[in-house]
Amino acid sequence: MKTLTLEQELNPWEAQAARFDFAAQKLNLDEGLWKILRYPAREIIVHIPVSMDDGRLEVFTGFRVQHSIARGPAKGGVRYSPDVNLDEVRALASWMTWKCAVVNIPFGGAKGGIICDPKKLTLGELEKLTRRYTAELIEFIGPEKDVPAPDMGTNEQTMAWMMDTFSMHMRQTVTAVVTGKPINIGGSRGRREATGRGVMINCDEALRKFGMDRERTKVIVQGFGNVGSNAAKLMSDAGYKIIGIAEYNGGLYNAKGIDIDALLEFRDRNNKNGIVGFTGAEAADPKELMITECDILIPAATENVITSQNAANIKAKIICEGANGPTTAAADDILADKKVFVIPDILANAGGVTASYFEWVQDRQGYFWKESAVNEQLEFILKESFEDVVHFSETHNVNNRIAAYMLAISRVAHTIKLRGIYA
Numbered sequence: 001m002k003t004l005t006l007e008q009e010l011n012p013w014e015a016q017a018a019r020f021d022f023a024a025q026k027l028n029l030d031e032g033l034w035k036i037l038r039y040p041a042r043e044i045i046v047h048i049p050v051s052m053d054d055g056r057l058e059v060f061t062g063f064r065v066q067h068s069i070a071r072g073p074a075k076g077g078v079r080y081s082p083d084v085n086l087d088e089v090r091a092l093a094s095w096m097t098w099k100c101a102v103v104n105i106p107f108g109g110a111k112g113g114i115i116c117d118p119k120k121l122t123l124g125e126l127e128k129l130t131r132r133y134t135a136e137l138i139e140f141i142g143p144e145k146d147v148p149a150p151d152m153g154t155n156e157q158t159m160a161w162m163m164d165t166f167s168m169h170m171r172q173t174v175t176a177v178v179t180g181k182p183i184n185i186g187g188s189r190g191r192r193e194a195t196g197r198g199v200m201i202n203c204d205e206a207l208r209k210f211g212m213d214r215e216r217t218k219v220i221v222q223g224f225g226n227v228g229s230n231a232a233k234l235m236s237d238a239g240y241k242i243i244g245i246a247e248y249n250g251g252l253y254n255a256k257g258i259d260i261d262a263l264l265e266f267r268d269r270n271n272k273n274g275i276v277g278f279t280g281a282e283a284a285d286p287k288e289l290m291i292t293e294c295d296i297l298i299p300a301a302t303e304n305v306i307t308s309q310n311a312a313n314i315k316a317k318i319i320c321e322g323a324n325g326p327t328t329a330a331a332d333d334i335l336a337d338k339k340v341f342v343i344p345d346i347l348a349n350a351g352g353v354t355a356s357y358f359e360w361v362q363d364r365q366g367y368f369w370k371e372s373a374v375n376e377q378l379e380f381i382l383k384e385s386f387e388d389v390v391h392f393s394e395t396h397n398v399n400n401r402i403a404a405y406m407l408a409i410s411r412v413a414h415t416i417k418l419r420g421i422y423a
């Protein structure tokens, strides 16, 4: 793979492009298709005025990038964070295209974001920001065009406001315009836990491959938000021992296993301090937790947390990427030399978009499934996808990440060939 400078290594777009180029080359991809798929199809920048609670007018910058609509409507989350930038959103949009193709669901890829710190905004300000962002994108989103969902810093409430704003413009209720909504306004049972559940299903498959069992498997999770906390809860209930949790402001370690139910209760009471101060485990340095002895490491927070700087010190046997882009391309090579089994983001966290697909289907049908049906279908799709990726990796002699990219790129390229180029 191309050698990158440290600055390039930490740029998610470069990280995505390096893997894409390598996989495309391995596939012997047609040069024209290569050019089409390397760059997003559409990039939208909006400047969003919001009247703040103190009477000031503030202007926020937002993005929506649609990487591909070859296989269906664009699909992807909306991120609220001070670190959002166009290159990050581009990378995340491309990853969505590859992710939807890996699990073989009929969506393209998109991502959105607003540069803001949601922790510093009031509920009222967040609502105004979300509604105006949605209004600015009104002609670009829709059930058949582009379907947003929650991501870092956004949640079910954000999706409810987006759905309502879109519906007010259309003069009719359009539930299928976003996924990850509250259940009573068209959300799907099982969606909230789906990304975490998908992480567990992937870990289960890896254990099966290596003849390991849940009860003797020690897990460290980075990020205790939607993905991390649900993965920790489901895995702990299933018998895995969660020995460490790392958050941005502190970490926890307990060699005997952390009581996740007690921690969840503590976090919900602890307001903005999250997991810090929980007495059921020792306080630990979150950076040290990444390189602490364990069987499975689950980065479920953000990008660039496994880099050329710390990859050599990682002791986990398996890494299951709950977050998007947690591992840089340079770190991939180091992990491969150490024979760490990496379940790449575009497979590991695909449970979320798969359940979003079920939500979109249910909204369009007006018929809602039982939670057991959602979980059963999710498990079926993810197990099959895990098998596809591992099989591709073994037959093409590449690591799991490149195998997942190759599988995805070949599926999207095939669709474009069939559709032809409209000119």
Ligand code: NAD
Residues within 6 Å of the ligand: 150, 151, 152, 153, 154, 195, 222, 223, 224, 225, 226, 227, 228, 246, 247, 248, 249, 286, 300, 301, 302, 303, 322, 323, 324, 325, 349, 350, 352, 353
């Ligand atoms: P979230 O905002 O609910 O949770 C993220 C958590 O990570 C927060 O608790 C935050 O404090 C913590 N965090 C942030 N930076 C950190 C750092 N440097 N070290 C330790 N902890 C840190 O977000 P989420 O929805 O759980 O998303 C997490 C990741 O998973 C993102 O990369 C997102 O793109 C990806 N993802 C989310 C979904 C989904 O369904 N929510 C689906 C697929 C992928």
